[in-house]
Every structure is written in C-alpha cells, then in structure tokens.
Amino acid sequence: MRAAQPPLPLPLPREGGGEKVGLELDVGDLRAGYGGLPVLHGISLIAPAGRITVLVGANGAGKTTLLKTLAGVMPPVSGSVRVDGEALSGDTPADRVRRGMALVPEGRHLFPDMSVRENLELGGYLATRAQREEMLDSVVGIFPRLGERLTQMAGTMSGGEQQMLAIGRALMSRPRLLLLDEPSLGLAPKMVDEMFAALRRINKAGTTLLLVEQNVFQALAVADFAYVLGHGEMIAEGAAWELRGNALIKRVYLGEAIAG
Amino acid sequence: MNFYLFIDLVVAGLVTGGIYAVVALGLNLQYGLMRIMNIAHGEFLMLGAYFTYALVKVTGASPLWFIPPMMVALFLLGLLLHRLIFRLLAATSPNAEAMEARSLIVGFGLMFIAQNVAQLIWGGGMSGQPYLDAPVTFGEVTVAANRLLVLVVVAAASLALVLVLKKTLLGKAVRGMLQAPLGAMLVGIDTRTLHPACFGLGLALAGLAGGLLSMVYELTPAMGEPYTISALIVITLGGLGNIPGAIAGAILLGLAETFGMYFTSPSMKILISYGVLVGVLLLRPKGLFAR
Ligand SMILES: Nc1ncnc2c1ncn2[C@@H]1O[C@H](COP(=O)(O)OP(=O)(O)O)[C@@H](O)[C@H]1O
Ligand SMILES: [Mg+2]
Numbered sequence: 001m002r003a004a005q006p007p008l009p010l011p012l013p014r015e016g017g018g019e020k021v022g023l024e025l026d027v028g029d030l031r032a033g034y035g036g037l038p039v040l041h042g043i044s045l046i047a048p049a050g051r052i053t054v055l056v057g058a059n060g061a062g063k064t065t066l067l068k069t070l071a072g073v074m075p076p077v078s079g080s081v082r083v084d085g086e087a088l089s090g091d092t093p094a095d096r097v098r099r100g101m102a103l104v105p106e107g108r109h110l111f112p113d114m115s116v117r118e119n120l121e122l123g124g125y126l127a128t129r130a131q132r133e134e135m136l137d138s139v140v141g142i143f144p145r146l147g148e149r150l151t152q153m154a155g156t157m158s159g160g161e162q163q164m165l166a167i168g169r170a171l172m173s174r175p176r177l178l179l180l181d182e183p184s185l186g187l188a189p190k191m192v193d194e195m196f197a198a199l200r201r202i203n204k205a206g207t208t209l210l211l212v213e214q215n216v217f218q219a220l221a222v223a224d225f226a227y228v229l230g231h232g233e234m235i236a237e238g239a240a241w242e243l244r245g246n247a248l249i250k251r252v253y254l255g256e257a258i259a260g
Numbered sequence: 261m262n263f264y265l266f267i268d269l270v271v272a273g274l275v276t277g278g279i280y281a282v283v284a285l286g287l288n289l290q291y292g293l294m295r296i297m298n299i300a301h302g303e304f305l306m307l308g309a310y311f312t313y314a315l316v317k318v319t320g321a322s323p324l325w326f327i328p329p330m331m332v333a334l335f336l337l338g339l340l341l342h343r344l345i346f347r348l349l350a351a352t353s354p355n356a357e358a359m360e361a362r363s364l365i366v367g368f369g370l371m372f373i374a375q376n377v378a379q380l381i382w383g384g385g386m387s388g389q390p391y392l393d394a395p396v397t398f399g400e401v402t403v404a405a406n407r408l409l410v411l412v413v414v415a416a417a418s419l420a421l422v423l424v425l426k427k428t429l430l431g432k433a434v435r436g437m438l439q440a441p442l443g444a445m446l447v448g449i450d451t452r453t454l455h456p457a458c459f460g461l462g463l464a465l466a467g468l469a470g471g472l473l474s475m476v477y478e479l480t481p482a483m484g485e486p487y488t489i490s491a492l493i494v495i496t497l498g499g500l501g502n503i504p505g506a507i508a509g510a511i512l513l514g515l516a517e518t519f520g521m522y523f524t525s526p527s528m529k530i531l532i533s534y535g536v537l538v539g540v541l542l543l544r545p546k547g548l549f550a551r
Pocket of ligand 1: 062063065
C-alpha cells in the first residue's frame with residue numbers, strides 16, 4: 001500500500017502562493033539500458049523543488065533513456081529514484097503520474113487523429129472530471145492558441161502548436177514535477193522563445209522542471225541548475241550561470257555545432 | 261432489375277456487411293492495439309454459433325437468451341488466452357514484427373484446436389435449425405424475420421461500440437492506445453488491464469456474430485475461416501485502427517459480395533472480395549478514409 005498522498009494542488013496560476021507545489025527529484029546511481037546493453041552507467045542528479053534544472057549532452061548520451069526510466073516507461077537495472085525524499089512506489093507510468101510526475105516525450109507522441117480537446121482530456125485521464133475541466137482552463141490560459149483550436153485534429157497542427165499541446169497534455173495531470181525531452185526540437189525560433197516563456201510561467205507557479213535541451217544557451221538562460229551528460233555518465237554539474245561560462249560546454253557544444 | 265429483387269439483395273448485403281463489421285471490429289482492436297494477428301478470430305465466431313445452437317437444441321428456448329452469456333464466456337476465455345499466451349508473447353517479442361509473426365503461429369494452433377474440439381463435440385455436419393424464418397412483409401417487400409433481427413442487432417452493436425469509443429473517456433483511451441501507445445502510457449492509461457479487456461471484447465464480438473449466424477445458416481467447424489479473411493480485408497479497406505472506416509468497409513464488402521454473387525455465381529465470392537480489395541487499394545492505397 002502506498003502512503004496517502006496530499007491532494008495535488010493546482011499548479012497554475014499560483015504566483016506567490018505559500019504552499020509548496022514542486023517536488024524534489026533525487027536520482028541516485030541509476031543504471032539502465034536496452035536488453036542487456038547498458039546505456040546509463042550510474043547517474044546521480046538532483047532537481048530541487050520549484051526550480052528549473054537543465055540536462056544537456058550530445059546525441060546518444062542517454063538523456064532520453066534517463067527520462068523514460070524516470071517516467072516508468074522502462075525499468076532501471078539498479079539505483080534509486082526519490083521524490084521529496086521518498087522512494088517511488090509502483091513502477092508503471094500511471095504510478096508516476098499519480099505521484100505528480102509527467103513527461104513531455106521526445107517526438108511528442110500526441111494522439112494525431114483526436115482533437116486538441118480530446119488530447120487534453122486524455123492528459124487528465126487519471127484526474128476527476130471536475131479537475132480536468134479546471135485544468136483545461138488553466139492550460140488554455142497558458143497556451144491561448146490551443147484554446148482557439150480545441151476542435152482541430154492534433155495531427156494537422158504545426159510543429160510548434162503540437163509541442164504546446166504536448167506540454168499542455170502533460171500539464172493536465174497537474175504535475176508537480178515536469179520532465180521535458182527536447183521540447184524546442186524542430187521549432188521555429190519565434191516558437192522556441194514562446195515555449196521557453198511558457199516553461200518559465202509554469203515554473204513560476206511552483207512546478208519543478210527537469211529540462212533536456214539541445215538549445216544549450218537558451219536553456220541555461222532559464223535554468224537554475226545544470227548537468228552535462230557524457231556517454232551514460234555525468235561529466236559536469238553546477239549552477240546554470242556557472243556552466244554558461246564553462247569551457248567544457250563551450251567546447252562540446254560549439255564543437256558539435258561546427259561538426260554537425 | 262426489379263425493385264423487390266434489389267431490396268432483397270440490399271438487405272442480404274447489409275446483413276453480411278453487418279456481420280463482417282462486428283467480426284472486423286474485434287480483430288481491428290486486437291491487431292491495432294497488440295499486434296496480435298489472430299488468425300483464429302473466425303473460430304470464436306464458430307464457437308459462439310455452436311454454443312448458442314447447442315443450448316437452443318437442449319432447451320428449445322430462443323437463441324437470443326443464450327447470446328449474452330455466451331459473449332461473457334468468450335470475453336472471459338479472451339482474458340484467459342491473453343493471460344496465458346499473448347502477454348508472454350508481448351513480453352518476449354523484441355519488436356512488433358516478431359509479435360505479429362509469433363501470434364500468427366499461435367493463431368494457427370488455436371484454429372486447429374478450436375475446429376477439432378468442435379468436430380469432436382458436435383460432429384461435422386450439424387445442420388442449422390433456422391430460428392424465426394417466417395417472412396415479414398413491408399408493403400410489397402418481404403424479408404425473413406431472422407435476417408431483419410440480425411441486421412438490427414449488428415447495427416446496434418456497431419453503433420454502441422462507435423459511441424463508446426467516440427464519447428467516453430475509456431473509449432478515448434482505447435483510441436489513444438491505437439494512435440500513440442507511448443503517449444497513452446505517459447498519461448497513465450493502463451495497458452495491462454485494457455489490452456486483455458480489448459482482446460476479450462474481440463472474442464465476444466466474434467461470438468455475437470456467430471450466435472446470430474446460427475439462426476440463419478448451417479454450422480460447420482470450419483465456418484469461421486472465411487470470416488477471418490473477410491475481416492482482414494475489411495480492416496485493410498477501412499484503415500488499421502479506424503473503427504468507422506472498418507464499418508464502412510464491411511458494408512461495402514457485404515454489398516459487393518451479395519450483388520456480385522447474384523450476377524455471377526456463389527463460387528465467385530472470394531474472387532469478388534479480393535476484387536473489391538484490389539480495386540479500393542488501387543484508387544486509395546491507404547484505405548477508404550486515409551487523409
Ligand atoms: N530502443 C532502443 N533500443 C536500443 N538502444 C537504444 C534504444 N534507444 C536508444 N538506444 C541507445 O541508447 C543510447 C542513448 O540514447 P538516448 O537515450 O536516446 O540518447 P539521447 O536522448 O541523449 O540522444 C544510444 O546509444 C542509443 O543508440
Ligand atoms: Mg533524446
């Protein structure tokens with residue numbers, strides 16, 4: 001049996017509210033991989049409550065694998081995942097959603113032949129009907145464009161709009177810890193700015209964010225803390241402002257940019 | 261063509277199409293959700309038909325009484341088969357292709373077992389005992405009552421399923437699993453309970469078709485096979501995972517077969533089905549309703 005959870009508070013809008021909303025995520029020596037092929041060789045990181053923590057790293061470093069393991073999509077080989085100091089109980093994605101975690105996955109994985117409204121409704125699949133309606137209003141408040149297109153099929157929207165919908169769908173479960181896997185991938189620069197602004201607002205309302213990004217400098221600009229993942233191992237960590245000047249990051253990412 | 265003959269053929273085509281729709285809906289969920297290529301799907305139709313008919317013979321009561329409990333029994337059989345076989349296959353298959361291939365082989369096994377069990381219990385030739393075959397007259401049009409009943413029940417069942425999938429949160433969850441399995445997992449949809457339930461629902465729907473057919477046609481242990489083929493054609497016509505598309509495809513196929521067989525010969529049935537399939541795919545390679 002799981003211990004009784006306090007009811008999940010509405011994360012939005014909650015500027016200046018006294019109650020703590022965000023969860024702290026504490027990952028210890030996590031190992032995971034695919035069918036015996038190890039990808040994560042003992043990852044430790046902390047995403048402090050109510051803050052934005054960014055995780056950067058080259059392609060294939062294991063960022064997506066880490067987030068999928070945290071979301072319960074794939075089982076870890078060993079290691080611990082704690083939320084507010086408490087080990088996670090249950091191992092399915094639904095258990096994680098109930099605990100207040102949500103993942104905006106790489107590639108979005110929206111329901112393309114369903115309307116924007118249906119996508120959002122399913123985002124609140126585990127919530128009550130009243131909570132779903134309340135959250136739908138909040139989400140439309142952050143992404144007014146979704147509100148204008150509630151009846152449009154998700155698959156017919158632009159990439160940027162789909163990304164907004166993917167974030168909105170994750171918010172529908174009222175997460176206190178939101179994991180995002182490269183949300184700016186493939187978006188036009190204006191959309192990227194809009195999305196980072198939305199992430200800032202979501203975080204301002206109290207939700208903890210763990211953000212995986214290739215858009216390193218923009219991500220470091222909004223983040224409080226940052227981690228750099230090498231091949232399955234953390235190679236740097238610190239305050240985001242420190243890492244912005246970090247020679248390693250500059251070399252890795254400017255090098256990547258030139259090579260890629 | 262004379263008007264009454266035309267109406268006759270339309271009714272016959274709709275009856276066949278409606279049965280195809282109910283059979284195909286279940287297979288569509290099984291294949292679309294779990295990549296189970298259940299080649300034994302028609303055998304559950306056959307079991308439903310025999311089950312209903314055997315009880316009618318013993319009790320003398322109307323087959324309609326036995327269809328609901330038979331559907332429940334097949335649903336439970338579906339849960340059991342999923343638990344014993346397909347869950348293991350899903351857990352050990354490295355990818356969707358392997359799952360399809362392995363479930364196909366399992367399906368052949370189930371098909372042989374089901375057909376031989378039926379043969380053993382009921383023997384080869386159990387002639388159907390038509391129920392309600394008195395004609396009903398609307399003005400000058402005459403239709404057998406049992407065909408009308410079949411038509412009403414399959415239409416109601418298909419409509420109910422479409423409405424559940426379209427309007428309820430649970431139905432939307434099933435469509436969500438069809439359209440984006442990872443997305444569905446991430447919002448907390450529990451595939452561990454919904455997958456077996458949908459598999460069982462598929463068996464129950466095949467059983468419904470069988471129970472209805474037992475009022476109209478003769479039963480044989482191999483009677484289900486052509487329905488599996490038709491269901492696969494219907495799914496291809498309508499688009500994988502597309503439920504309204506499958507219903508439209510089923511009606512199209514039922515009408516085309518009925519009219520085609522009337523104007524050529526009943527032995528042309530399979531040729532006509534494949535003709536419809538090839539024709540539609542030439543015009544619309546991704547199915548009738550591809551965007
Ligand atoms: N489904 C999979 N099966 C096997 N290996 C995988 C799979 N997904 C990713 N990998 C491997 O795991 C490593 C890390 O991938 P990933 O977590 O996607 O990295 P990132 O998100 O940092 O680009 C890569 O070497 C990749 O090839
Ligand atoms: Mg990735």
